[in-house]
Amino acid sequence: MGSSERSTLLSLEEYRSKSSFDVKQMFEEMEPPEYFEIKTKYLLIVNEALEIYNANVSIKIALGVALFANALNCLGSERHKKFYTDVWEGKILSCLAITELEHGSDTKRLKTIARYDALTKEFVINTPGICAAKVWVGNLGKQCTHALLFAQLEVNGVSHGLHGFVVPIRDPQTLQPYLGINVGDLGEKSGLHGIDNGWVMFDNYRIPKENLLNRVGDVNEEGEYETSFTDPQKLLGASLEILSAGRVGIVNESSNNLLRAVIIAVRYAAQRRQFCDSKGIETPLLEYQTHQYRLFPYLAATYVIKNFSNEFSDRYVDCVAASREGSLEMKQVSRMVSGVHAVLCCTKAVITWTTQRAIQETREACGGHGYHKAAGLGDLRNNHDPRVTFEGDNTVLVQQTSNWLLKLYNDPDERDFTVYPLSMFKFIDQLDAILSKKSDVTNVETLCSVSTIMTMYEWLICWLLKTTNRKMDALKSKYNDRFVARNLCQVFKAKELAIVVAEVSVCLAYFLILPASALRIAVQNYGP
Known part of the structure; x- marks a missing residue:
């Protein structure tokens, strides 16, 4: 929206000022509990409520406070307690600096360097060129005081991969930038005008050694790098584990956006009348079959997705608590974290895509009135749209889910079905037996049962898993190149596998609370 179109609306700076004011008000009102498990759930609930009120405020606090605090808890140690205290007291505001101009999803190729200086016991941060500038960083353009920066850690000329730093x-x-930092604002976007996305470049900028988040790796007093991870890929995964919290928030926010869009459209359709029946009575839009087919699938999706977001939030908090309390072995924690990451990747993608389509469909279903700003659907669409991109591009995320499943398929030692969410996929152990089964459904009642639906889903996952792996093996033999094989497997195999897993995860959470009779009645009654 250009400034000329905003004569009666807020300017860009007014949007941002209002968001900052609301954030300040929230700091004065929030009293988060101390216990970590309760605090995490508290943050998720506050984020949901704020998103309904103002998406700009929820994202600003999520990036500037919650995600930063979560990173300090998950990746940091006692030496970072001051930052944790300051951010909760509103003394500082943070941002998450990962994406660079040249690389985003391919985090292994990020080029910002944090080189250790043993003489001064400092890290020297440099941006090697314009392509390595950190970009699209929310809160960075005008207002943040600190960055949670991910950069390549280098000690004694050896790179140890991506690590997190408080900068x-x-x-x-x-609010003046420090010497050695070149920072700026990216300007106006299609939506979320209250968020000041920015860019930053570093020129021999020094930070204390203690600013390294040191749970996955550290530099000792002798200037040597130490870590418990032997696999660089696992170290990278541990460093980026904090993004799971952000994705849980996105799932919750998207479920609320879906809810809002559907409510607006259904209520409008119930009172909007067009054309008369044989008795001369005007008929509400909601009574037309075509309108029902436009809205009712999204109405049904709202119930299922909203329930999943609530259920998975609780599960996520339980998993984080278990990983911190030491009640599980390290291998179990690693598998649990990998599983949560995999399920979140595909469900974040499917839920944000579904919400994106639903908002557009509900806007159209409300006709010209739906296009008016007062309807709220235009702003809802523009503010939701970036969720399919930030915290991981959806098309890339679903590949991470399929990769995880293929690993389970090929390595039985990784199948620890005693921990969540792997416990949802224990049927993979009986893959061949499941694929040999033939359907024995002979009536509608059996077809509509939860057990039949889940049996069909299990068969489909097993079939997709086996055929995807077979295609991958054939392509690797043909091209002798794993990268090419994976690339040529995505569209017609791996992507469908991940999407079906997302559907199963979402539906399973709903089936757990839904009486079987209710599902049968709903399916039987739906139709002409």
Whole structure:
């Protein structure tokens, strides 16, 4: 929206000022509990409520406070407690700096370097070129004071991969950037005008050694790098584990956006009348079969997705608590984290895509009135749209899910079905037996039962898993190149596998609370 179109609306700076004011008000009102498990759930609930009120405020606090605090808890140690205290007291505001101009999803190729200086016991951060500039960083353009920066850690000339650092960006009192930092604003976007997305480049900028988030790796007093991870890929995964919290938030926010869009459209359709029946009575849009087919699938999806978001949030908090309390072995924690990551990747994709389509369909279903700003659907669409991209592009995320499933298929030692969410997929152990089964459904009642639906889903996952793996093996033999094989497997095999897993995960959470009779009645009654 250009400034000329905003004569009666807020300007870009007014949007941002309002968001900042609301964030300040929230700091004065919030009193988060101390216990980590309760606090995590508290943050998720607050984020949901704020998103309904103002998406800009929820994202600003999620990036500037919650995600930063979660990173300090998951990746940091006692030495980072001051940052944790300051961010909760509103003394500092953070941002998450990962994406670079040249690389985003391919995090292994990020080029920002944090080189350790043993003489001063500092890290020297450099941006090697314009292509390595950190971009699209929310809160960075004008207002944040600190960045949670992910950069390549280098010690004694050896690169140890991506690590997290707490990096002061601006003086909290003046908001002026420190020497060695070149920072700016990216300007106006299609939506989320209250978020000041920015870019930053570093020129021999020094931070204390203690600013390295050191749970996955550290530099000792002798200037040597230490880590418990022997696999660089696993170290990278551990460093980026904090993104799971952000994706849980996105799933919750998307479920609420879906709810809002469907409510607006259904209520409008119930009172909007067009054309008369044989008795001369005007008929509400909601009574027309074509309109029902436009809205009712999304109405049904709202119930299922909203329930999943609530259920999975609780599960996620339980998993985080278990990983922190030491009640599980390290291998179990690793498998649990990998599983949560995999399920979140595909469900975040499917839920944000579904919400995106639903908002567009509901806007159209409300006709010209739906296009008016007062309807709220235009702003809802523009503010939701980036969720299919940030915290991981959806098309890339579903590949991570299929890769995880293929690993389970090929390595039985990884199948620890005693931990969530692997417990949802224990049927993979009986893959060949499941694929040999033939359907014995002979009536509608059996067809509509939860057990039949889940049996069909299990068969489909097993079939997709086996055929995807077979295609991958054939392509690797043909091209002798794993990268090419994976690339040529995505569209017609791996992507469908991940999407079906997302559907199963979402539906299973709903089936657990839904009486079998209710599902049967709903399916039987739906139709002409």
